[in-house]
Amino acid sequence: MRRRRSQTESLEERPNEARAARTDRPRSKQTMPKTVLVLGATSAIAQAWMRLLAPQGASFFLVARNATHLDSVGKDLATRGAAAVYVETIDLDETTAHAGLLERAVDALGDVDCALIAHGVLGDQAAGERDFAVAAASLQTNFLSTVSLATWLANYFAAQYHGSLVVISSVAGDRGRKSNYIYGSAKAGLNAFLDGVRNRVDREGVQVLTVRPGFVATPMTAHLSRGPLFATPDAVARDILHAIEHRRDVLYTPWFWRWIMAMVRMIPEWKFKKMDL
Numbered sequence: 001m002r003r004r005r006s007q008t009e010s011l012e013e014r015p016n017e018a019r020a021a022r023t024d025r026p027r028s029k030q031t032m033p034k035t036v037l038v039l040g041a042t043s044a045i046a047q048a049w050m051r052l053l054a055p056q057g058a059s060f061f062l063v064a065r066n067a068t069h070l071d072s073v074g075k076d077l078a079t080r081g082a083a084a085v086y087v088e089t090i091d092l093d094e095t096t097a098h099a100g101l102l103e104r105a106v107d108a109l110g111d112v113d114c115a116l117i118a119h120g121v122l123g124d125q126a127a128g129e130r131d132f133a134v135a136a137a138s139l140q141t142n143f144l145s146t147v148s149l150a151t152w153l154a155n156y157f158a159a160q161y162h163g164s165l166v167v168i169s170s171v172a173g174d175r176g177r178k179s180n181y182i183y184g185s186a187k188a189g190l191n192a193f194l195d196g197v198r199n200r201v202d203r204e205g206v207q208v209l210t211v212r213p214g215f216v217a218t219p220m221t222a223h224l225s226r227g228p229l230f231a232t233p234d235a236v237a238r239d240i241l242h243a244i245e246h247r248r249d250v251l252y253t254p255w256f257w258r259w260i261m262a263m264v265r266m267i268p269e270w271k272f273k274k275m276d277l
């Protein structure tokens with residue numbers, strides 16, 4: 001496992017011929033990603049997804065804020081067959097550091113096939129109702145930092161005419177509920193933002209995949225009692241990989257959440273506002 005190398009090449013220096021050649025790639029079905037950037041690499045869902053790619057010899061650039069945890073994730077991937085693993089520790093709320101970070105990732109991997117943005121916090125809904133600073137912190141992590149990363153990455157992928165930008169949103173963004181509307185509004189904003197980015201860069205050969213999981217049994221939900229609607233990170237990871245390979249736009253995972261949320265959205269507001277959700 002290697003710590004990241006220094007930046008050697010900016011995006012503008014890439015030869016036009018290489019870009020042109022990449023437009024010939026088939027657009028109907030993506031191959032399994034080989035060079036992979038993961039933002040929020042200590043996420044349980046991200047780890048499960050990376051464990052599917054490592055035995056195929058993928059190379060990884062991993063970013064997270066907990067250095068010890070990140071190192072153990074990197075070593076695990078190396079043991080499972082990853083061709084190369086680079087790690088960098090950073091708090092992703094620091095958006096001014098994003099451009100340098102992403103340039104170093106491209107420099108280390110040489111070319112990025114796929115970027116997964118997985119970091120997020122559930123946050124304290126009750127505290128956020130009383131204190132705007134708490135709500136703003138949630139929006140910073142769950143919305144603004146991802147907008148910053150996705151903007152840079154969409155432009156990078158569009159310039160090279162290929163790539164998959166995969167962002168973990170949530171079904172919580174489908175309708176605001178009193179129990180988690182601060183988190184949910186960040187994810188709703190993300191969904192609309194990604195719809196627009198997709199509309200802009202699809203024609204450049206770039207896949208933008210919005211992942212909307214329901215409940216997943218990860219540290220984020222460790223405080224909740226686990227009912228039958230909870231999925232495992234492994235099941236969600238398999239769905240994400242399948243959606244990348246089939247160039248899907250929006251993934252509800254597990255699949256039944258598409259229909260649950262369709263029903264939730266259909267409840268009339270006069271009734272919804274009286275429900276305890």
Ligand SMILES: NC(=O)c1ccc[n+]([C@@H]2O[C@H](COP(=O)([O-])OP(=O)(O)OC[C@H]3O[C@@H](n4cnc5c(N)ncnc54)[C@H](OP(=O)(O)O)[C@@H]3O)[C@@H](O)[C@H]2O)c1
Nearest residue numbers: 042043044045065066091092093119120170215216218220
């Ligand atoms: N679990 C669910 O039920 C569920 C449902 C729908 C959507 N999601 C979404 O799925 C994604 C992954 O979450 P998960 O379920 O895998 O939970 P998780 O294991 O708790 O992962 C969340 C990750 O985000 C990282 N993170 C948070 N803020 C960060 C920051 N400022 N900078 C860098 N890293 C930061 C955390 O790092 P630390 O460990 O250092 O705190 C952690 O590794 C999130 O976007 C979440 O909103 C989860």
